[in-house]
Amino acid sequence: MKNILRNSIYLGKNMFRDMSFTFWGLMYPIILAGFFYIAxxxxxxxxxxxxxxxxxxxxxxxxxLENVEILNVMxxxxxxxxxxxxxxxxxxxxxxxxxxxxxxxxxxQTVIKGILDQIIQIIxxxxxMQNLDFEVNYLSAKTQEANPMLVIFYSLIxxxxxxxxxxxxETAVTxxxxxTDIGARINTTPIKKSTLLISGVIDGLLIxxxxxxxxxxxxxxxLKMDLFTNIWYxxxxxxxxxxxxxxxxxxxxxxxxxxxxxxxxxxxxxTLFLSFLSGMMSPNIKVSIDxxxxxxxxxxxxxxxxxxxxxxxxxxxxxxxxxxMILLAVYSLVLMAVSYxxxxxxxxxxx
Amino acid sequence: MVIKAENIVKKYKELNALDHFNMEVKExxxxxxxxxxxxxxxxxxxxxxxxxxxxxxxxxxxxxxxTPTSYNIKKQIGLVPQEVAxxxxxxxxxxxxxxxGLYIEDKNIRREYVKEVIDFVxxxxxxxxxxxxxxxxxxxxxxxxxxxxxxxxxxxLDEPTVAVDAQSRxxxxxxxxxxxxxxxxxxxxxxxxEEAEMLxxxxxxxxxxxxxxxxxxxxxxxxxxxxxxxxxxxxNPEEDISDKIKSIPHVLDVxxxxxxxxxxxxxxxxxxxxxxxxxxxxxxxYTKLYSQLPSLNDVFLELTGKELRx
Ligand SMILES: Nc1ncnc2c1ncn2[C@@H]1O[C@H](COP(=O)(O)OP(=O)(O)OP(=O)(O)O)[C@@H](O)[C@H]1O
Ligand SMILES: [Mg+2]
Numbered sequence: 215m216k217n218i219l220r221n222s223i224y225l226g227k228n229m230f231r232d233m234s235f236t237f238w239g240l241m242y243p244i245i246l247a248g249f250f251y252i253a254x255x256x257x258x259x260x261x262x263x264x265x266x267x268x269x270x271x272x273x274x275x276x277x278x279l280e281n282v283e284i285l286n287v288m289x290x291x292x293x294x295x296x297x298x299x300x301x302x303x304x305x306x307x308x309x310x311x312x313x314x315x316x317x318x319x320x321x322x323q324t325v326i327k328g329i330l331d332q333i334i335q336i337i338x339x340x341x342x343m344q345n346l347d348f349e350v351n352y353l354s355a356k357t358q359e360a361n362p363m364l365v366i367f368y369s370l371i372x373x374x375x376x377x378x379x380x381x382x383x384e385t386a387v388t389x390x391x392x393x394t395d396i397g398a399r400i401n402t403t404p405i406k407k408s409t410l411l412i413s414g415v416i417d418g419l420l421i422x423x424x425x426x427x428x429x430x431x432x433x434x435x436x437l438k439m440d441l442f443t444n445i446w447y448x449x450x451x452x453x454x455x456x457x458x459x460x461x462x463x464x465x466x467x468x469x470x471x472x473x474x475x476x477x478x479x480x481x482x483x484x485t486l487f488l489s490f491l492s493g494m495m496s497p498n499i500k501v502s503i504d505x506x507x508x509x510x511x512x513x514x515x516x517x518x519x520x521x522x523x524x525x526x527x528x529x530x531x532x533x534x535x536x537x538x539m540i541l542l543a544v545y546s547l548v549l550m551a552v553s554y555x556x557x558x559x560x561x562x563x564x565x
Numbered sequence: 566m567v568i569k570a571e572n573i574v575k576k577y578k579e580l581n582a583l584d585h586f587n588m589e590v591k592e593x594x595x596x597x598x599x600x601x602x603x604x605x606x607x608x609x610x611x612x613x614x615x616x617x618x619x620x621x622x623x624x625x626x627x628x629x630x631x632t633p634t635s636y637n638i639k640k641q642i643g644l645v646p647q648e649v650a651x652x653x654x655x656x657x658x659x660x661x662x663x664x665x666g667l668y669i670e671d672k673n674i675r676r677e678y679v680k681e682v683i684d685f686v687x688x689x690x691x692x693x694x695x696x697x698x699x700x701x702x703x704x705x706x707x708x709x710x711x712x713x714x715x716x717x718x719x720x721x722l723d724e725p726t727v728a729v730d731a732q733s734r735x736x737x738x739x740x741x742x743x744x745x746x747x748x749x750x751x752x753x754x755x756x757x758x759e760e761a762e763m764l765x766x767x768x769x770x771x772x773x774x775x776x777x778x779x780x781x782x783x784x785x786x787x788x789x790x791x792x793x794x795x796x797x798x799x800x801n802p803e804e805d806i807s808d809k810i811k812s813i814p815h816v817l818d819v820x821x822x823x824x825x826x827x828x829x830x831x832x833x834x835x836x837x838x839x840x841x842x843x844x845x846x847x848x849x850x851y852t853k854l855y856s857q858l859p860s861l862n863d864v865f866l867e868l869t870g871k872e873l874r875x
Contacts, residue, residue, distance in 0.1 A: 216670075224655065224663045231654035391616045395650035399711075402614045402644045403667040404636040560633035561618045564577060565611055 221413035239425040243374040265322045268304040369494035372519035375455025378422035379481045382463015385414025392562040418460040454542040461549035468556040492517035573622035582608040584774035597761040598754040600771030606754040643717035649708040658692040668715035682714040702733035758861045798825040798853035
């Protein structure tokens with residue numbers, strides 16, 4: 215225990231003072247956040263232009279929709295729906311059985327879908343209409359909160375939550391005699407490998423959580439963005455992202471003999487690509503992937519975190535989160551278990 | 566016996582990095598592993614320390630079989646690796662304290678030891694420096710300090726003086742002698758003959774993964790058939806007189822380098838006076854004439870047919 219603590223302190227200091235951590239861990243996320251903010255601020259601060267929804271007068275959702283500020287509800291008969299959609303007069307049509315008909319995909323359609331899903335849920339639960347609180351946590355407050363552009367920021371947070379991948383790599387390579395000189399040296403000392411690895415995992419988590427908190431503070435107090443309505447559920451996903459990141463790092467670090475520099479670049483590229491798929495560069499990518507290859511959004515760890523943060527905070531929906539949580543935990547465990555096979559070999563064929 | 570390594574074979578694909586390598590280390594001695602680049606010195610150390618798997622052979626340290634989990638053996642060993650291996654983002658003092666702490670749990674003792682070793686390697690002024698701010702020689706001293714701060718009974722030093730200036734080198738060699746006087750057994754690898762000669766109690770000469778001979782410097786020199794070597798330069802004549810010189814009694818062979826003759830004799834009585842007689846008889850004038858005892862280089866040359874010089 216004392217050994218673990220001592221190792222954590224020294225290895226942690228060594229990682230924390232590293233220039234590449236200062237950049238990738240502390241500055242890069244903030245630079246990206248600032249960059250996205252500037253690039254998309256026009257869109258974010260813009261009032262959402264009114265979304266036109268067509269619906270029949272007799273539809274049970276009609277009175278609810280009428281009260282939603284940003285929706286312009288138009289009374290249209292189901293027979294005319296198609297024509298109105300084609301002409302662009304409405305963005306979506308809600309049929310009497312509460313299914314949504316759209317012509318094309320976009321942000322407006324996503325918003326309608328989000329609202330409709332909630333209505334359906336409430337109706338299914340047979341709750342009184344007054345309990346319909348989505349206006350509070352979804353729409354009524356500020357237009358900003360309703361803006362799907364915020365996917366970009368959830369995706370950024372999701373990405374950097376996995377940046378424990380860097381301390382993970384560092385931990386793996388310093389503990390292996392065939393990967394670094396320092397690893398060889400450490401393997402001649404009486405320290406147990408498990409002590410070394412546990413210390414590294416603790417360091418990786420602490421350092422990256424620190425860097426995540428810094429980013430969140432920057433978003434909240436410098437960019438003044440209100441991204442979190444449910445910090446607890448959000449926190450769980452961010453922590454799972456950290457666990458996944460560190461596990462991935464240990465796996466990338468231990469599974470091959472490439473140089474640490476190559477491993478770091480590989481990790482940056484991988485997390486960036488997964489974030490791209492989850493909508494970090496443009497929410498339309500996410501919308502399009504959700505539509506065409508929905509499985510991708512369900513298994514991409516960064517998408518899981520992005521989608522969950524979006525659902526929790528933007529749609530105020532905390533149901534059905536467990537599937538994502540379990541999957542992230544399983545990923546982490548599998549990566550750790552496979553890494554263990556690589557790390558366990560304590561005598562090497564070649565150094 | 567502190568270390569007993571018998572018939573170690575280590576193969577890298579076709580290459581035999583160690584080819585039935587043998588080594589015995591006695592308590593309290595400085596043992597030199599001497600051999601050219603790539604002869605397997607580092608490989609031998611890595612096998613002994615259980616870092617590398619080897620194909621055949623048996624290794625015992627302090628009379629016990631060495632394995633990767635022999636923590637009790639490892640506690641008594643210090644390694645100064647060939648490549649500087651320290652944490653880039655820890656200061657000199659932190660690095661030493663980290664490595665020392667892997668062996669010494671007691672904080673007070675450790676503080677003492679760290680301070681002592683920093684003085685020992687002469688890094689007191691630099692203890693708050695990060696390694697990248699240290700010169701190559703100072704970095705090597707840090708590398709040494711990290712390996713010896715815990716006062717191990719057995720120390721491996723793998724070419725600690727490579728790329729170090731003469732002053733630092735002497736400093737390091739003196740330090741190693743002191744460590745040995747304080748009771749540590751030392752294994753020292755090098756490809757510098759002079760170092761091995763001045764430092765080591767016993768030397769193992771290695772080539773191509775084999776341990777060729779073992780012994781004290783005197784013992785090794787007595788292996789060569791050359792007993793005396795005389796180097797002579799003449800004003801006249803211009804033509805080669807090697808063959809004539811060979812007629813002098815006891816001459817083994819005659820070589821020529823930089824216009825001087827290197828004459829090897831097989832035993833050491835009257836050789837110089839015989840040569841002087843020869844000079845007189847042939848009306849030669851010498852510009853240079855001195856006698857040398859055979860060096861380790863001659864030993865190596867005779868064993869392998871090549872010189873051990875950079
Ligand atoms: N990982 C490896 N894979 C393949 N061959 C290797 C490996 N490591 C060393 N060798 C080879 O094994 C031989 C012995 O290498 P070793 O490093 O032990 O030499 P050395 O005596 O320490 O040399 P030097 O004086 O240059 O340090 C060399 O021919 C080297 O090329
Ligand atoms: Mg070597």
